[in-house]
Amino acid sequence: xxxxxxxxxxxxxxxxxxxxxIGWFAGGGDAEEGKPTGAVExxxxxxxxxxxxxxxxxxxxxxxxxxxxERGNVDCxxxxxxxxxxxxxxEALAQxxxxxxxxxxxxxxxxxxxxxxxxxKEDPIFLCGTAAAVxxxxxxxxGYAFHLNGASYWRLVGFTVRxxxxxxxxxxxxxxxxxxxxxxxxGDEALHLRTFSSDNLVVxxxxxxxxxxxxxxxxxxxxxxxVSNWRNHTNNKPDKSDRxxxxxxxxxxxxxxxxxxxxxxxxxxxxxxxxxxALSGDVNDSWVDVKGNGYLIEGNVxxxxxxxxxxxxxxxxxxGINNTFRRNTAHLDGGRGVGIKLTSKPNRVTxxxxxxxxxxxxxxxx
Numbered sequence: 001x002x003x004x005x006x007x008x009x010x011x012x013x014x015x016x017x018x019x020x021x022i023g024w025f026a027g028g029g030d031a032e033e034g035k036p037t038g039a040v041e042x043x044x045x046x047x048x049x050x051x052x053x054x055x056x057x058x059x060x061x062x063x064x065x066x067x068x069x070e071r072g073n074v075d076c077x078x079x080x081x082x083x084x085x086x087x088x089x090x091e092a093l094a095q096x097x098x099x100x101x102x103x104x105x106x107x108x109x110x111x112x113x114x115x116x117x118x119x120x121k122e123d124p125i126f127l128c129g130t131a132a133a134v135x136x137x138x139x140x141x142x143g144y145a146f147h148l149n150g151a152s153y154w155r156l157v158g159f160t161v162r163x164x165x166x167x168x169x170x171x172x173x174x175x176x177x178x179x180x181x182x183x184x185x186x187g188d189e190a191l192h193l194r195t196f197s198s199d200n201l202v203v204x205x206x207x208x209x210x211x212x213x214x215x216x217x218x219x220x221x222x223x224x225x226x227v228s229n230w231r232n233h234t235n236n237k238p239d240k241s242d243r244x245x246x247x248x249x250x251x252x253x254x255x256x257x258x259x260x261x262x263x264x265x266x267x268x269x270x271x272x273x274x275x276x277x278a279l280s281g282d283v284n285d286s287w288v289d290v291k292g293n294g295y296l297i298e299g300n301v302x303x304x305x306x307x308x309x310x311x312x313x314x315x316x317x318x319x320g321i322n323n324t325f326r327r328n329t330a331h332l333d334g335g336r337g338v339g340i341k342l343t344s345k346p347n348r349v350t351x352x353x354x355x356x357x358x359x360x361x362x363x364x365x366x
Contacts, residue, residue: 042184043208043252048273048303048331075179076128076157079103086111093117096125104129104159110136112143112164119153121175129159131182137164140187140212144169152176162186165213171195171233181205187213190253192222195233198242202249208278211254215280218254221246224261224292227316238263247271255284257302262319264292274302276335281306285337290347291315294322301329308337309355312344320344325353332357 084105093115119125137145145164150172158180165187183190190207211218225239243266251257252275274287285307309330314320330339339355351365
C-alpha cells in the first residue's frame with residue numbers, strides 16, 4: 001500500500017476552499033433586490049429552437065433586423081449624444097428631438113425614466129446601449145422603469161431593464177421598435193403596449209423573471225388593456241392597440257408569454273420561443289392567450305406548460321375570433337391540455353402545427 005503524502009492532501013483541500021471562495025465572491029454573495037444572481041440566471045434557451053423558415057412579416061415600423069446591436073452597427077446610427085449616468089439620461093430624454101441617437105454607456109442608471117417627445121417617420125429617435133447599460137427601476141413594487149408616454153417613432157435598442165414593477169410601458173405609442181432588450185427581475189409585466197399603441201414592433205428581446213410582485217400579473221409581452229381597465233385608460237372605449245408585431249423574442253414568464261387583450265386587432269405573433277417552466281399554473285396556464293381579433297400566430301415554439309400551449313377566449317362578445325394558428329410547435333411536457341385550445345369561434349388551426357405530448361387541439365385542423 002502506498003503512503004499518502006500529507007502535503008498533497010493539504011494542498012487539495014486548500015485549493016478547493018480557495019476556488020469556492022472565488023466562486024462565492026464572483027456571484028456577489030447575498031443578492032440585493034433585483035440584482036441578477038445565480039438563483040435567477042437567464043434560462044437555457046438552446047433546448048428550444050424556432051421553427052426553421054418562418055417568414056419575417058413586413059412591418060409598418062420599418063424595423064431593424066439582426067442580433068441585439070452594439071454601438072455603431074447598422075441598427076443604431078452614430079450617437080448624437082452619449083450619456084453615462086441617470087441625470088444625463090433624464091436630460092437627454094427631456095431634450096430629445098427627431099433624428100437624435102442617444103447612446104447609453106455601460107453602467108447602472110438608477111431611477112424611472114420617461115419621455116413624451118415624438119420622433120418622425122423620416123427621423124425616429126434612437127435610445128441605444130449594450131446589455132451592460134442597465135436601467136434599474138429601484139424596486140419591484142411600483143413604477144415603470146421606462147415609459148414612452150404619447151411618444152412615437154422611437155427605437156429602444158439593446159440595453160437592459162430590471163428591478164421595477166413594470167419594465168417598459170408604452171402609452172399612445174405608434175411606429176416604435178423595441179429591439180434586443182433584456183428585461184428581467186420585474187414585479188408584474190415586462191413590456192406593455194397600451195392605450196391605443198399601434199403599429200409597433202417588439203423584436204429579438206429576451207424576457208425572464210417577471211411576476212416577482214404577483215405571479216398572475218407577470219406577462220412577458222402585454223397587448224392592450226383588459227375591458228375592466230378601459231375606464232382607467234381609454235375613457236371606456238376599447239383599447240385599440242392594433243397591428244403590433246411580436247417577433248423573434250425569447251420569453252419565460254410567470255403569466256402568459258404574450259397576452260393579447262380584447263379590443264385589439266390585426267397583430268402578428270411570429271417566430272418566438274416560449275419557456276413555460278415558470279408559469280404559475282392557476283389562472284396562467286398557457287404561453288399565449290388570444291382575446292383579440294384577426295391575429296396571426298405563426299412559427300412559435302414552446303416548451304413546458306401546466307395546461308395548454310395556446311388558447312383563445314371570448315371575454316367580451318365579438319372578441320377572441322378570426323385568429324389563425326399556423327406552423328407552431330408545442331412541446332407540452334406534462335401539460336394536461338392540448339396544443340391549441342379554442343374556447344371562442346370562429347378561429348382557424350392549420351394542420352401543419354406540430355404537437356408533442358398531447359393532442360393538437362380540442363377542435364379540428366384545416
